[in-house]
Structures are given as structure tokens and as C-alpha cells.
Amino acid sequence: MANHEDNKILLGQELILVKKGSRITSIRKLKEKWKWSNTKVTTFLKMLKDDGMIDYKSDTKKTLITIINYDNYQDTEKKKRHKNATETPRKRHESTQTIINNNDNNYNNKDIVEIVDYLNQVCNTKYLPSSKKTQSLINARLNESFTVDDFKTVIDKKYKEWSQDEKMNKFLRPETLFGTKFESYLNQKIGGNNERTTREAEKYSEGEDIARRAGILSF
Numbered sequence: 001m002a003n004h005e006d007n008k009i010l011l012g013q014e015l016i017l018v019k020k021g022s023r024i025t026s027i028r029k030l031k032e033k034w035k036w037s038n039t040k041v042t043t044f045l046k047m048l049k050d051d052g053m054i055d056y057k058s059d060t061k062k063t064l065i066t067i068i069n070y071d072n073y074q075d076t077e078k079k080k081r082h083k084n085a086t087e088t089p090r091k092r093h094e095s096t097q098t099i100i101n102n103n104d105n106n107y108n109n110k111d112i113v114e115i116v117d118y119l120n121q122v123c124n125t126k127y128l129p130s131s132k133k134t135q136s137l138i139n140a141r142l143n144e145s146f147t148v149d150d151f152k153t154v155i156d157k158k159y160k161e162w163s164q165d166e167k168m169n170k171f172l173r174p175e176t177l178f179g180t181k182f183e184s185y186l187n188q189k190i191g192g193n194n195e196r197t198t199r200e201a202e203k204y205s206e207g208e209d210i211a212r213r214a215g216i217l218s219f
Contacts (some may be wrong), residue, residue, distance in 0.1 A: 012061065022071025026063050112138050115151045116174070122159050123172045137178040146182065154178075154185045161188075 005020050020023055030041045045065070048054045056065045109129075115138055116129040127134060139147075141151070154177055162168035177185065 001184050016062075020065075022064060022066040023190055024062050024064055026061070027058060028061070065079070110143060111148050114148055118152050119172075119174070119177070122155050123163070125172065127174055131174075134174040134178075137174055141182050148184070150182075150186055153179070154182060157188055157190060158185055160190070 006017065008015055008017050009024060010016075016024065027038055027041055030036070030045075031038055034041065036044075042058075045054070045056050045063075049056060052068055054065055056063055058064075099212055112135055113129045116127050116134060119125060120127055129135070138151070155172075159172060161174055176193055
């Protein structure tokens with residue numbers, strides 16, 4: 001490794017100044033380190049010298065190797081270290097944020113599965129928690145701070161109200177139960193006057209029938 005700054009070393013009885021970017025060694029030491037022959041070592045050093053990468057001088061005691069443009073290499077290394085030091089915290093933050101987002105997604109997926117399974121159990125249906133539309137509806141309500149228990153309450157209430165009504169039981173489905181009227185369904189009084197919510201669902205049904213006849217809806 002080359003000196004990072006000017007330094008004096010004792011070689012035998014001689015004190016030698018080794019400049020920054022230079023190193024004192026010997027052909028013998030390089031030969032032993034690289035496990036090469038003398039000829040191969042000197043040929044390699046000559047190739048680096050001819051290519052403008054180093055300069056070297058050898059005598060019977062030592063070989064002085066100097067890296068050409070050493071300061072330029074050091075500036076490049078400093079920039080790399082600074083870049084790495086800057087990028088590492090950002091990458092760590094991005095990695096942490098990814099974990100947080102994945103945990104949030106996993107948490108919501110778990111809730112979606114529980115809600116859809118409960119709907120299927122209560123209403124004897126076969127809706128899939130993997131449905132993008134169902135996921136979107138449930139996530140929208142969860143993002144409004146409604147809980148899994150709120151979903152179960154809405155399912156129970158509307159099942160009790162609509163399950164025996166041939167005209168209304170088709171609305172025991174995610175797009176109706178978990179839509180924009182979710183809060184109204186949640187706060188509906190059990191055993192009280194359900195005429196209003198039933199009338200709203202009937203209007204929804206009539207509007208749906210009209211839209212289907214007009215070709216707007218296909219289901």
C-alpha cells in the first residue's frame with residue numbers, strides 16, 4: 001500500500017524519505033508475495049510503467065514504486081466513500097419503509113380474508129378475498145378507521161334484515177354492504193324501523209335494473 005503522506009523510513013543504515021503515493025519494497029518481496037519469477041515481476045512492473053500507471057526505480061537494496069496521479073485516485077476514492085456514506089442511510093430508510101409497507105399490506109390482507117370469510121359463513125356465499133374490487137371496498141372503509149368488528153356488525157344486521165326477502169337478499173354482497181352506505185348500515189338500529197334502509201336498497205335495486213337494461217352494467 002502506498003503512503004498516504006510523506007514519511008521517512010530506516011532502510012539498513014540509511015534514512016529514506018518516501019513521498020506520498022510511493023512505497024519502498026523489493027523485487028524479492030514482490031516475487032515471494034505474488035509467487036512469481038523475477039522476470040515476471042519486472043515485466044509486470046515495466047508494463048504498468050509503460051502504461052503510465054506507475055513509475056519505479058530499483059537498485060540492489062530496494063525498489064521504489066510511485067503511483068502516477070496518486071492525488072487524483074485519492075479524490076475519486078473520497079467521492080466514492082462520501083457517496084456510499086450518503087446512500088447507505090437512504091437505502092436503509094427505503095428498506096425500512098418497504099418493510100413497513102409490506103407489514104401494512106399483510107395486515108390489511110389478513111383483515112380482508114377475515115371479513116370475506118365471515119360474510120361467506122353468515123350469508124352462505126362464496127366471495128373471494130382476492131377480488132380486487134372487494135379489496136378496494138374493504139380497504140377504503142379500513143382507511144376511514146372502521147374495524148373488522150364493524151364489518152361483522154354490518155353483515156349481521158343486513159343479513160337479519162334481507163336474508164328472508166327474495167328481492168333484497170341479492171344485496172348481501174361486498175359492493176352493497178361495504179360501499180358508501182357502510183356507516184349508515186353500521187348505525188342502523190337492530191329491531192327498530194328498517195323501512196328507510198330497505199327503501200334505499202330497493203332504490204339501489206331499481207337503479208341497477210335500469211342500468212343493466214341500458215347496457216351500462218353487465219352483471
